[in-house]
Amino acid sequence: VDAEVAVSARLDGHVVLLYASERERIANLTAWVGRGLERGEKVLLTWAPGEPRNRALELCAEGGLDVDAAQRSGQVQVLPASEFYPQNGQPEVVDRALAEGFSGVRLSAPATAALDVMSSGEYLALEEAMDVRCRNGRVSVMCQYARPATAGDWLRDTLSSHGGGMWSTGFSAARAERGVCLWGEVDLLNGDVLAAVVHAAMGPAFGTVTEEGGHEVLLDLSGLDFIDVAGCRVLVRETADFRRDGGRLRLIGARAAVARTLGLMELDAVPGVQVVRP
Amino acid sequence: MTAVAEPTSFVHELVLSRCPDETIAAVTSVLLDGRAAGNPTMLWLSPETEDAVLRTVGLSESVTLLPSDLAGRRPSTDLTSFRRMLQGAAGAARQVRVVNEMPPTLYQDWYQWRRYEAAVNRMLADLNVMGVCIYDERRLDPAMVEDLEATHPVVGQGARYEANTRYQDPSHFCRVHFDAPLDPVEHTEPAVQLLDPSPAACRAAVRGFAGRHAGLVDEDLEALVFAANEAVTNARVHGRRPVRMRLWTRRTRVVVTVTDAGQGPEDCLVGLLPSPTVGGLWLSEQLVEIAHRRHQEGYTVRLTTAVGGYGAPGSQRTPKEDR
Numbered sequence: 143v144d145a146e147v148a149v150s151a152r153l154d155g156h157v158v159l160l161y162a163s164e165r166e167r168i169a170n171l172t173a174w175v176g177r178g179l180e181r182g183e184k185v186l187l188t189w190a191p192g193e194p195r196n197r198a199l200e201l202c203a204e205g206g207l208d209v210d211a212a213q214r215s216g217q218v219q220v221l222p223a224s225e226f227y228p229q230n231g232q233p234e235v236v237d238r239a240l241a242e243g244f245s246g247v248r249l250s251a252p253a254t255a256a257l258d259v260m261s262s263g264e265y266l267a268l269e270e271a272m273d274v275r276c277r278n279g280r281v282s283v284m285c286q287y288a289r290p291a292t293a294g295d296w297l298r299d300t301l302s303s304h305g306g307g308m309w310s311t312g313f314s315a316a317r318a319e320r321g322v323c324l325w326g327e328v329d330l331l332n333g334d335v336l337a338a339v340v341h342a343a344m345g346p347a348f349g350t351v352t353e354e355g356g357h358e359v360l361l362d363l364s365g366l367d368f369i370d371v372a373g374c375r376v377l378v379r380e381t382a383d384f385r386r387d388g389g390r391l392r393l394i395g396a397r398a399a400v401a402r403t404l405g406l407m408e409l410d411a412v413p414g415v416q417v418v419r420p
Numbered sequence: 421m422t423a424v425a426e427p428t429s430f431v432h433e434l435v436l437s438r439c440p441d442e443t444i445a446a447v448t449s450v451l452l453d454g455r456a457a458g459n460p461t462m463l464w465l466s467p468e469t470e471d472a473v474l475r476t477v478g479l480s481e482s483v484t485l486l487p488s489d490l491a492g493r494r495p496s497t498d499l500t501s502f503r504r505m506l507q508g509a510a511g512a513a514r515q516v517r518v519v520n521e522m523p524p525t526l527y528q529d530w531y532q533w534r535r536y537e538a539a540v541n542r543m544l545a546d547l548n549v550m551g552v553c554i555y556d557e558r559r560l561d562p563a564m565v566e567d568l569e570a571t572h573p574v575v576g577q578g579a580r581y582e583a584n585t586r587y588q589d590p591s592h593f594c595r596v597h598f599d600a601p602l603d604p605v606e607h608t609e610p611a612v613q614l615l616d617p618s619p620a621a622c623r624a625a626v627r628g629f630a631g632r633h634a635g636l637v638d639e640d641l642e643a644l645v646f647a648a649n650e651a652v653t654n655a656r657v658h659g660r661r662p663v664r665m666r667l668w669t670r671r672t673r674v675v676v677t678v679t680d681a682g683q684g685p686e687d688c689l690v691g692l693l694p695s696p697t698v699g700g701l702w703l704s705e706q707l708v709e710i711a712h713r714r715h716q717e718g719y720t721v722r723l724t725t726a727v728g729g730y731g732a733p734g735s736q737r738t739p740k741e742d743r
Contacts, residue, residue, distance in 0.1 A: 403703075
């Protein structure tokens with residue numbers, strides 16, 4: 143996976159940020175806003191209940207970004223949740239920004255901001271609608287979720303509704319042409335994130351139909367530095383239904399250490415799993 | 421010696437050999453017996469023994485020679501290959517005979533090896549296999565002979581069985597021999613000590629400190645990273661806090677211990693047999709040397725990687741070097 147693809151997968155489209163500390167939030171938000179400014183896109187932000195209005199801008203400034211100028215020129219704008227999520231839907235906000243002549247729009251909000259003005263069901267529906275919208279290349283959305291509060295079904299639903307990348311502590315994932323790319327390290331503390339990523343990747347929107355008519359999903363492990371035993375079990379467990387229905391999981395690009403773990407776990411011997419050696 | 425009826429389940433037999441001629445005689449006897457009965461025989465021998473046996477009885481179709489590179493063999497991987505090899509033969513109507521000349525490297529990690537000799541009785545229980553373990557008696561002390569007699573239900577010579585009254589139940593044997601003695605380095609100040617580390621911090625510490633060891637190749641370093649990560653994960657999931665990870669580097673080996681305040685695994689066969697729940701330890705056994713110890717403060721698992729691989733000087737205790 144080349145560097146530009148990795149950057150784009152992380153920062154463009156409909157991405158999820160799972161952050162466990164403000165430091166992580168700063169680093170990712172700064173990179174995400176910075177990319178928008180560079181590309182001449184309009185950046186729209188809002189704040190979480192209990193946070194100061196300009197929290198996102200403060201974080202960007204702490205991250206070393208000059209947001210003052212961008213705010214004065216109108217390229218960066220902070221909206222209250224009620225305007226960020228208007229009654230008539232977010233497309234209205236997007237269209238307005240594009241009408242101002244920007245090359246694209248990016249929107250970022252803490253998930254709790256949305257949950258303050260709508261139900262979690264409405265929010266997931268909105269996330270799904272934005273996911274479709276983000277596929278045209280002119281709209282990027284980064285939803286900020288705090289960990290470990292985001293877990294269980296909520297984590298699964300969240301990742302299923304984000305077709306783009308997922309960025310979390312030490313581990314990230316992004317949609318690829320025929321499946322999903324994984325980066326970083328998988329262990330006890332983020333095994334549930336891997337589970338949610340793989341679960342989402344088993345959805346109909348992912349993968350390809352093979353010549354034989356079967357469904358195939360590719361996991362690109364070339365960016366993965368480590369996976370523990372439980373992580374390997376996640377790969378098997380979360381794909382069980384998919385494989386039982388005739389689907390095939392192909393694991394590609396694993397580097398030496400990860401490849402050895404997959405070998406020890408005998409993943410190759412699992413029906414419907416194929417470990418492709420470079 | 422009384423001959424007993426030929427069983428259909430796993431027969432684990434011990435042969436103590438005092439010289440090469442006795443070894444060759446034992447192998448030849450099993451081989452000829454198997455040939456007469458039309459049973460397949462697998463030979464896992466040193467090159468010298470293999471040579472002598474082939475010169476005496478010749479090779480036939482029913483005999484398989486296994487790689488005679490005994491130097492690289494170690495307890496856990498040995499058992500794994502053994503199981504794989506026999507899986508194909510499992511369920512066969514005919515008894516498969518395996519003659520296993522134990523390589524001297526296995527004598528080095530006696531703590532773990534004797535536990536494997538016990539566990540194998542469980543692991544292969546349902547296979548119609550006769551496994552003959554030939555040990556060089558000259559390299560064994562009386563306590564080691566006692567261990568071997570406690571872990572082999574049959575002692576004898578070749579195809580003649582003699583039930584062994586000193587044999588012990590594998591779980592009992594592994595429980596009694598669960599606690600390993602301290603490694604001398606454990607009396608010294610560790611290079612690094614982490615309190616309640618996250619798995620990521622544990623991996624970073626191993627990569628950082630053990631990675632500076634000039635002699636440790638990447639593959640062995642990552643093996644230790646893997647095992648340490650599983651140990652810390654197990655301690656956090658199954659043990660009790662506080663969890664302490666310590667690491668020592670020596671010229672010939674790197675040692676990591678993970679201690680938690682819990683009582684350690686309930687099953688004393690843990691890590692010796694593949695298991696769907698505590699698989700991490702079983703896999704770690706394939707990569708590094710593992711020792712367990714229960715003590716006043718709780719439970720410690722010790723991981724040792726010999727610099728230069730298994731069988732290198734580091735996998736033997738070298739007290740001089742630890743001073």
